[in-house]
Amino acid sequence: MSHASNILTVISDAYSAKMVGQERLRTSLLVSLIAGGHILLESVPGLAKTTAASTLADTVKASFKRIQCTPDLLPSDITGNQIYDATTGSFRTVLGPVHANFVLLDEINRSSAKAQSAMLEAMQEHQTTIGGEVHHLPHPFLVIATQNPIEQEGTYELPEAQMDRFLLKEIVEYPSPADEFEILSRIDSGVLDPERHVASAVTLDDIRALQQTASKIYVDATIRNYIVSIAYVTRNPGPYIGDDRARYIKYGASPRASIAFLQASRALALLNGRNHVLPEDIRTLRHLVLRHRVLLTFEADAEGIRSEEIIDQIFASVPTP
Template structure:
């Protein structure tokens, strides 16, 4: 069997996944005039207009305190609208914590910050049962994870046992304390941060934990102009720790955003595109060549496909559209896949970044 041309990869055979459509035959990604049986009705123009107004209110409140970091704002909003969780990674001092607390301030909701340390216990996060001597009974005290917005600062400093305590909360939206199940409030968003340059006293997140984050954002240094503005805002007192932005929207507004986003139309061609991309991450050799394929240790799980579906709907709503475009999937490729396409030690030794492999995977799959 001859190796296919790297520039014109063959159509992915099915099953799995269904054949990737060619650019010439792919149906246009336009809203469905009538929802198929069992599908939710498409959002109305009035709902889209109201959602756009809510998003503008949140963005304006965010920008009142945050300087630049537009990509970070988009990632946080996509996670909130899609009902997922986000992992932020950067060197210290790039306003990861400030961004998370500012977003929480814009919504009239519960916000808790957990500073992760090696001695942090699972019960410090989820809660515990405490004996009440006055009544002779145990009472349950819920932990800080029972909030709408939970900031896990430096999550990789907590032990593996403590990290695992977050799995049930992130995936099932509930905690179990003393055999009793306690549901978490809605919406529920975990914003975790980690520092990639300090490895002493840290515990690398396991693959199962990483996969539960909808997105992973790498926060970059600000531009010189943004950094100059940061200094000006410090002098004006805007960035004082005790100065918070006013709550701009309510939980009902967030529920509206999530409901409207869940009804954003995704064409079958887009769904096929998503499945095809996930398939290529698991079977890369025929599409990106043996040389590059050897750098991939594990491909993306089906959670990647689900993440693309949910996040693309949220991104389309942010852009004021009631339908998803292929460009939405491409814009999300690094956010969704950088923590799911795991590379080998050899790739790390040769300085190969996951973003490079992801770009090659996208180049090998025809865009609908």
């Protein structure tokens, strides 16, 4: 645990050297990295989603690729392609940018359904298939996708199957006035210069060690039952939160939500220096894990009902162990 704590301190210090505020975002990124999952970031433009992703990658001596999603992006632009080599008279495989430890999918909802589907195999199976040949992705492998919820022209809504592949979904909020003042100060000092990178101080072996340590965090049977009960209520909400609120839920969470709670709670416990998971860890993660898995009806959207409100009511209906 002490070695893991030292690694996390180095990462947090390097992150804070470039990023101002956004502590919740840092925690979400670290939980995703430690748990071996992927994360979807949503916010209006200009809230440093891309900067946060590149800063995290800078702290680790690992490969980092950024893919700017556009409507004309092809699957081969992501996974790679076979190119004919006239000098040898044969085809050679050129791997795409998804073959990196950290992959930033900027504005993922601007890519077409074909391009989005190309990421499904990579995110779930950690491999790509090019010309019938399987190519395994490096380990660790983290996808950080961003999307803008307010500008919908030229966008394609992510299908439920792909949303479910993201371990967490974080909503990035505006900085406080004090943080925004500090941003201006750091711009003047040159700290936020795009050409100025954070010194890499953590190796891939360190990240793998974090992931192995997290996998050994103890999760009691009562916590596991708590997770399963929450997932069950999302699928059968009527008796627990009332039919008047249950009608807003279109689909409940899949078993991937339970798995996400298990993996992410272990990572969060490690971040907090504990070797066991507490019920508070599950409650802390409730919006991150469920906001993109508990799907609401059009009626809920029309009445301004947010998924976080329904999630809070679900948690209030399930006894805390």
